[in-house]
Amino acid sequence: MSSTHTHSKKSQSLTKNQRIVLDLLQNSGEPLKAYFILDSLKKEGLNSPLQVYRALDKLVELGKIHKIESINSFIICNNSNCASNTAFTICERCGKVKEIKNKYLTDGVSDLVKDNQLEITRYNLEFYVLCKSCKIN
C-alpha cells in the first residue's frame, strides 16, 4: 500500500449515525418515521430524537434520502440523481409511497416551468393515487 490513503472517498464519508440511518432506510425501501427509526436503532446506540433528526437532515441535504412532508416520513432516494427535485405517488387509501422515475413526466414539468419563466430552484410533486392492491380490494 502506498502512503496516501486514497480510499477515503468523499462519497463514503458518512458518519456512524448517518450510516446506520441510511442503511435502515435503504433496507426498508419504505418511508419511515423519525421515531420509528429511533426505536429501530436503539440497539445500534441511538438514544435521542436529535441524533436521528441530525442524521436525517444531513442525508436529505446530500440527496441520499427525501422527506415526504405530508406523512412526516423519510425514504431512500430511488434515483441516481434527483438534484433535489422530487416526485412521488402516494396511495390515498393505504399511504404507500413510491418515488416516480418517469423521466418524461419530470422533464415535462421542468419544461413547463421553463415555459412559464418561473425561476424555480427545485420542486416537489405529490401525486395521490389508488395503488394496485388497494384498487383490487
Next chain:
Amino acid sequence: MSSTHTHSKKSQSLTKNQRIVLDLLQNSGEPLKAYFILDSLKKEGLNSPLQVYRALDKLVELGKIHKIESINSFIICNNSNCASNTAFTICERCGKVKEIKNKYLTDGVSDLVKDNQLEITRYNLEFYVLCKSCKIN
C-alpha cells in the same frame, strides 16, 4: 316570502367555528399555523386545539382552504375551484407562499399525467423559488 326557507344555501352552511377560522384565513391571505389561529381566535371563543383542527379539516375537505404540508400551515384557496389539485410556490429564503393560478402550468401537469396513464386522483405541487423581495436583498 314563501313558507319554504330556501335561504339555507348549502354553501353558506358553515358552523360558527368553521366561519371564524375561514374569515381569519381570508383576511390574512397568508398561510397560518393552527396554534396561531387558536391564539388569534381566543377572544372569539376558541379554547382548544381540537376546535381549530376540526374546523380546518372541514374547510380543507370543502376545498375552501389548503394545507401546505411542508410548513404545517393553512391558506385560503385563491382559485375558484382547485378540485383538490393544488400548486404553490414557496420562497426558500423567507417561506412566503403563493398559490399558483397559472392554468397553462396546471393543465400541462394534468396532460402529463394523462399521457403517462398515471390514474392520479389529485396532486399537490410545491415549487421552491426565491421570491422578488428576497431576490433583491
Next chain:
DNA sequence: ATTACATATGTAATATTATAACACTTAGAG
C-alpha cells in the same frame, strides 16, 4: 505533534403539532 476550525455527538429539557376519548348540543329530514 500542535493548533485551529468545522462538523458531529450525547444528553436533557422543552417546544410544536396533532389526536383520542367522552359527554353533550344543535340542525335538519321525515
Next chain:
DNA sequence: CTCTAAGTGTTATAATATTACATATGTAAT
C-alpha cells in the same frame, strides 16, 4: 316530535421536532 348526522367543549395525551450546551472527532495547516 323523533331520529340521526354532524358539530361542540373539554381534558388528557400522543407524535413530531428543536434549543441549549458541553464534549468529541476529523481535517488541514503550521
